[in-house]
Amino acid sequence: MKLTQLYNRASIIITLSILLVAGIVYYIAIGYISNKQLDKDLTEEMEELSAYINHKQQLPKPIDFDEDQASFTSIGQQKIKRRFVDTPFIEPGTSKAEAGRAVVDMVSLRGVNYKVVIAESKETTENLVQLISIITAVLGVLLIVALIITNRFLLAGLWRPFYLLLGQIRAFQVAGNNTIDTVGNIRADEFKELETAIRTMANKAADDYQSLKMFTENASHEMMTPIAVITSKLDNLIQDESLNEAQFEQLQDLYTATGKITKLNQALLLLVKIDNHLISDVAEIELKTTIKQKCRQFAEIIQAKGIQLHAELQEKKFKFSPYLLEILLDNLFSNAVRHNLPGGEIQVLLTETNLVFSNTGKPEPLDSEKVFERFQKGKASEGTGLGLTIARNICNNYGLQLHYHYAAPFHQFIITF
Template identity: 30%
Template sequence: MKLLHRTSYYFLIFSLATLLAGVLVISWGLNTVFTHQLDESLIHTRKVLKKELLQRDPLPDYLEIMDERISLQKMDAPLQEDYFKDTLLLVREEEETELEPFRQYIFSENIHGQDYRIELSHTKFEREDMVTALLLLTIGFLLLFLLFFNLFNRYLSQRIWRPFHHLVTQISSFDINDKFAVKGLSTEIDEFKTLAEVLEKMTGQLVKDYHILKQFSENAAHEIQTPLAIILSQTELLFQNPNLDEQQAAHLQEIQNASQRLSRLNKSLLLLTKIENRQFVELKSLPLHDLVQQKVHVFAPLLDENSLAVNLQIGEKPIRTNPDLMDMLLGNLLSNAIKHNLPEGKINITLDQQKLIIENTGKPPTVSPEQLFERFHKGEASGKSLGLGLAIVKEICEIYQWKIEYRFERELHQVVITF
């Protein structure tokens, strides 16, 4: 959820809670005020009523004067105190009888030497209508106020946060391969101005450091290749020496093997760096099923040399990716399946619309599945490094957000890539 939406949501909840509390308080306040006014009116009516009753003889048990209803009851002694209460009384209007709310004032008076208990009742219906009308008007005004206030707050927030969103857009489109850092922006808000300056400085330094490191890596890789090529060529020349004995030949072979491993390692590290820096940006729609078959054909001599049987179950699968990266991925997976296979073993390759599965026979793994994808991780039994092959495969999968898994089932090593 966006920040603006979340703040608007919380503000709306707060506004509705405030509105509900305000309605309850206003309703209670209006009812209290009108009840107090009604009590004052009943007290004033009592004085007028006594004059009216003194003029009547005999006195009736019940009277209706204007909106007041008066009930009289003889008493032996006057009430100790007067009091008010709310009650419901039957009212007949147009041949219909309904219960309506009344406010009663109960007191005692001495009329013609006799004490009477008098219940003076006045309808609250009209005043409740007035309270309801005022309450509805107040609620309507508050709703309109909160609506316009929320809209204005949303507009103001969008306007204030515009520089921030501009910075976010720049950061999301920032590419470290470009030579341009995130640019600052013109704003009157000090916090955003500081944020823009910090981002501009930070991204500028990142671009600078990246290009220095990239240049160093490329130069180092290039410069290392030259002495390695010289070492390998000189080794070949020494192998041609007819006076070379077996011990010297063995030492030269070790030198040649180490030089070749160093050359391959140098190329792999440079390749891995390029993959991590997302330098393979070209995308093409490729027939993955054809690429798999072509790669198996390329490795055919090596498969025959190791007497490995290949079983293909391949369906058509077009995929949009970088051709070089896909070639590396398939090459590393097949090379790994051959390298860690058994004599006269087998390799199963399955491809459908969702998955690519490569299985090969082999000894049970001596490391956890997670460690197989780590760079230069050494097996516990052999002590040999697993190299960079699967690490490169994992990096390629992460670029395209493919899921890669390793399992050992039915005495088969299984690498599964889910597209």
């Protein structure tokens, strides 16, 4: 939900609640005050009545009470205390009942007690309450309209730099040459600070990225040259015909170890490159053709291990780095071969949405998270322990998904396009 919407909603709820509470308080307060006023009127009425009765020694006629209505009931020797009640009030000449206020009291005339009820209409008060309610409601509506307009125009204006900055952050790529531009006249200090902070951060990220790139290249150079020296010295050393068998055995171990260091170093550098999006060649690729070619390439080793290869491939065109695709497929193929059983099976299934490599192997599922972690490899594996990490990082960084699934007896590596 957008910030303006959230803000609108909150402010409207708060405003409405306050108006509602205010309305209720008004209603109660006005009711109380008007009752007090009426009660005072009625008390005066009552006193006038007492004075009349004392003076005239007779009950007055109803006509003597202007707007009010009075009734007298003989109650003998009973006594009543003065009290005020709400009562329906019927307007003379009509049958319509409206709200009224009445005083109930007692008068004595010639030794007989009379219960006196004087009622008065509350219509005026009711009208007042109605008027106040209407004013409150109108005020509420006006307030809401004002709030919405303010929020829409004022807030949108205030937040404009934020959205402009957000757009720039979205478009920002550490590898690219784009920088965060100033977004013009910003009024709010917070956004000024945000803009500065983002610009600083972006510049730092770009700088760090550049130095990382330099580091990658330098590390490659610094490590590969000594390894090249070792390899070349070994190549020359084995030309020596005076060496004996035991010495050749040691040289063979050196060869193997050097080869492993080389592969490890290459794999680590490749990972850095993938993670930093340093490989950016993209071409339209017909995946079916590429996979067929890979099948041929691996046919020798697959055949030698007595593995059956089944490939079910649909045509699928997509845009990807040919270099990375090659590495990805190599890694998945050699993984399927390496961890297979003698006489096992490999299935390659390519559809419009998926590429699935299934291979037989140890009949137990692997940990679907750990299998992609660095240096998680089987004890018998000759690999670097980085093959699947590289495969997953290629997928993650270039818009594909790779996950592991065990469907007995197959270990499956599934790429989703």
